Amino acid sequence: MEQRRVYLDNSATTVVDSEVIKEMQPYFSDIYGNASSFHYFGRQAKTALDNARKKTAKLLNSSSEEIFFTGCGTESDNIAIFGILNAYGEKGHVITSRIEHHAVLYSCKHLEVNGYEVTYLDVDEDGVVSVEDFKKAVKDNTLLVTIMHANNEVGSIQPIEKIASELKKINGKRKKKIYFHTDAVQTAGKLYLDVKKLGIDLLAISAHKFNGPKGIGALYIKNGTNILPIAFGGHHENGLRPGTENIPYISGLAKALEISNAKIEEYNKRVFALREKLKEGILNAIPDVTINGSGSRAVSNILNVSFNYIEGEALLLMLDMKGVAVSTGSACAAGSSGPSHVLSAMGVNPVASQGAIRFSLGYHNTEEDVDYVLEVLPKVISSLRSMSPVRNQKTFENKE
Ligand code: PLP
Numbered sequence: 001m002e003q004r005r006v007y008l009d010n011s012a013t014t015v016v017d018s019e020v021i022k023e024m025q026p027y028f029s030d031i032y033g034n035a036s037s038f039h040y041f042g043r044q045a046k047t048a049l050d051n052a053r054k055k056t057a058k059l060l061n062s063s064s065e066e067i068f069f070t071g072c073g074t075e076s077d078n079i080a081i082f083g084i085l086n087a088y089g090e091k092g093h094v095i096t097s098r099i100e101h102h103a104v105l106y107s108c109k110h111l112e113v114n115g116y117e118v119t120y121l122d123v124d125e126d127g128v129v130s131v132e133d134f135k136k137a138v139k140d141n142t143l144l145v146t147i148m149h150a151n152n153e154v155g156s157i158q159p160i161e162k163i164a165s166e167l168k169k170i171n172g173k174r175k176k177k178i179y180f181h182t183d184a185v186q187t188a189g190k191l192y193l194d195v196k197k198l199g200i201d202l203l204a205i206s207a208h209k210f211n212g213p214k215g216i217g218a219l220y221i222k223n224g225t226n227i228l229p230i231a232f233g234g235h236h237e238n239g240l241r242p243g244t245e246n247i248p249y250i251s252g253l254a255k256a257l258e259i260s261n262a263k264i265e266e267y268n269k270r271v272f273a274l275r276e277k278l279k280e281g282i283l284n285a286i287p288d289v290t291i292n293g294s295g296s297r298a299v300s301n302i303l304n305v306s307f308n309y310i311e312g313e314a315l316l317l318m319l320d321m322k323g324v325a326v327s328t329g330s331a332c333a334a335g336s337s338g339p340s341h342v343l344s345a346m347g348v349n350p351v352a353s354q355g356a357i358r359f360s361l362g363y364h365n366t367e368e369d370v371d372y373v374l375e376v377l378p379k380v381i382s383s384l385r386s387m388s389p390v391r392n393q394k395t396f397e398n399k400e
Helices: 018-024 040-060 073-088 102-113 131-137 160-172 247-262 264-285 312-321 341-345 350-354 367-387 389-399
Strands: 067-070 093-097 117-121 142-146 179-183 202-206 217-221 289-291 302-307 356-360
Touching: 018 247, 040 067, 040 247, 067 073, 073 102, 073 142, 073 179, 073 202, 073 217, 093 102, 102 117, 117 131, 131 160, 160 179, 247 264, 264 289, 264 302, 264 367, 312 356, 312 367, 341 350, 350 356
Parallel strands: 093 117, 093 142, 142 179, 179 202
Antiparallel strands: 067 217, 202 217, 289 302, 302 356
């Protein structure tokens, strides 16, 4: 019998929507011109590019000139951070959080190596930064703030609007503006992204997180922002991001954002119900588990759970053998697993952090998927725990 497969790793990536594939198809075969060419084929591609930019801009409540297509979310973050700082032409201070994706975190580490000062804001037990901490962190030489919209491991939503409004007041009293970038890779398609309402200057998204293709991202940059390119070549994307535009993927990104925005409420209702069912099922059937982060301050699709006395990696492998795809809560750096920097920042102890698993649901998941997980998970956990030296040690200690 074929193995049943349940995909619960939608924060890592999502299936490409069939309508998105349909949208992209003609640009591989019929409309294949280079958007920079002046002839008919080029003009056709340029029209598609313009339309995708217009559509993306409208969905983010920006204007077309403020949208720049990039190769992925990571590249959008890098252009935002290094592009802004290069334009300043002086070293200074940057504020970020301790729970950023590595696209931002490692960029900030690189800045430190190169003479910048970086403040990494703490988070509370739900993985949320404090606006007061942010205000206290601002210095005379602060140049940039980069704080993610929602975290990719626990889903915690950051108070971006509030930080932006405080920053506006701070900027009102300064000669040099402090720019505000947000990595919205985990919120695009899940929350309505209105760049004006958010009050940020830059915002990064990535299509493969909202049922679009991999390898295509976008960066919103508010008009008037002083930014320089970080790679050099052609004049594409208004001179900011050189390289022939990937028309099929760009069209796919715009279509995927359009589709996901159109069903955002339905998505959240559906995915939230599935997550709650999974959470309740786990809490009812399995002892010694902790939910990391609070669902009420997080995106609807992520459930991060610590299963005490086991290794997350072992659980991931056992679940994979049963056909269930999840991700460990711990971030693997250079192939070696250590406790997740996000869970550590939230105060989760290293042992609980080692046994953390991220379940991330998507639009295509069903109640049957959750039922299947709840059928196999308790058995897998009890079999792993029966082999766990930590658990056995604990039992021994308890007897003393
Ligand atoms: N930022 C966040 C919050 C993410 O979750 C991810 C992907 O996991 C990225 C950035 C990087 O996006 P991409 O895979 O498109 O480079």
